[in-house]
Amino acid sequence: MITKKHPLFIFLITTVIALIILGVYIHKHTTLLNSNVNLIQITLKNQVNKKVIPLVYIVKGNDEAIDFKKPYLFQKIIDSTYLAVLDTSSKVRKIRLYFNNPTEDLYLYDIVIKTKNEIKSVKLNDINLVGSLSLKKTDDKYSINANGKHSFIELPKTFIYTSDFKNIYQLVFPTLILLVLMVLVIKALKPIDIGPFTITSLTLSFLILSVFLPAPIYNIALILIAVLHLRNISWLAIKAQKINLIILGFFMLYMINNIFSDEGFKEISTIDRFLPFLVLAAVLPSIADRKYLSLFPISAFVLGFGFLLTSVFEVYIYQNFEFLSFDYFSKYLHPVYFSYLLFFSICFIDHNYKGKSKYFLEFVLLVFLIFSGSKMVFLLSLIVVFINLLKNKKTALLILPLVIIVILFSPLKSRFDEILKKEDFAILNENPIENSNDARVNGLTLRLLLWRESIATMSGLDYVFGKGVTKETNKILENRLVNLGLVNHKSFNPHNQYVDTFWRTGIIGLILLILIPVYSLVIGIKRKDKLIIQFSLFMFVVMFSESIFGRVNGVYFFATVILILMNSNKVNENSHIRN
Known part of the structure; x- marks a missing residue:
């Protein structure tokens, strides 16, 4: 249990840590002339x-x-x-x-x-x-x-x-506000208990906190949890929840597809990225404990404030608020994947907190979500908050300032505006596209083009077994995109996990993929488990707009959350509540 400390002490510690983070960032990423x-x-x-x-x-x-x-x-x-x-x-x-x-x-x-x-x-x-x-x-x-x-x-x-650095007050004033906000969040998050400190608690905590950190930290966490819990692996625990078998089957299908490809074991980048499915589906059923999921919101706040602190510095240097948005905001981490962490954190807090702390923490996470710029995840998060509004009218106090921020924050407005331009869809009929930097190639039209071009490469048995999971399959799509005129997007994946899996592994892989969120949803409804229901629906929806397993962060995150949720019981409803 984290003990209570005086707010001034917390402020001083937070200030020191923030200055160290900012100093390291400036030293690593800038040259002063x-x-x-x-x-x-x-x-x-x-x-x-x-x-x-x-x-x-x-x-x-x-x-x-x-x-x-x-x-x-x-x-x-x-x-x-x-x-x-x-x-x-x-x-x-x-x-x-x-x-x-x-x-x-x-x-x-x-x-x-x-x-x-x-x-x-x-x-x-x-x-x-x-x-x-x-x-x-x-x-x-x-x-x-x-x-x-x-x-x-x-x-x-x-x-x-x-x-x-002429007008340094423009940096100092927002930094002080940010530090005060950090202290308030720390105060709201105080009662977190992950003890007793055992090998299980330490390795699980390290795994969860490392998921969105830079490589190879999460790989080290995976190795530790695999080696130290090898004896804990239980076939009885694995088969007790069918979701474990579904995820293992999903991994095995990709591995078999890789083995029987022309490259064989010479090219195993996809299998390497999918390895957490195998390790976590084998280990977590025996050691899963839902209380460790409280570390995901901790991770979200630490990363969010770190990103915001460095972005405030860049806004000050450039005098440009674009540095609070999307890639500029989330730095090394893809903003869409960071938004997945934020969504789950909002759901977790919505389920486990009450009173002012709940609304304050959700507000901060939603602000981070606005800066991340993921349209779909932002809307899904608002739905979670809106459902809460039906139960508690005080939630309106949370929504009103968010609406004001969205209206004033032009980068997010422009991301919503681009999907409302009907004339942009005309580019779908152009072949080749003359200008790869054409403004009509936006988030929506690009996805439609990627889906179309991926499916267009398939024929015959490809619909059953797929085109393959190696880099050679990527080159097939890359060549089509280059010929289409999308040179600047030639390295993109299909940006739809359903299309991606069907394209690579055929209908068999697609069925296994769909089973992961659908089976979890069914079990969540049977258990009346709100967190499983929310996360399963979220996973089912976001796979339409993103290849969520295209980056190793996505594999770690979705596998860890769904396996812990499905292999553990609901936490005592009062365990993480602040009134």
């Missing part, structure tokens, strides 16, 4: 054709995105050294080098950034590589091999300047 970047210098392999030299694009001033309208060209100065002069009328924030012409053995050995009085050498091993680029190490020196079209490198850090 005294004057604007005006030159970028690269060293290439000798005798390079001018056509294969990369183009330079920048993020400048208060913009959040790359300015593709103005490329900067490199000019040869001596031997294999090239220099590009940048526009200094606005502050240079980020730099990308684009390689648009394929060639063999184009090696980039050095990148140097210059200002009026500073020279910064960029570490090649820290650079983000996208496309057909590879990093090569020779004699303690790195080089980048650029041998493919539509590839780019992005310098790892954002440039900030001493002049950005």
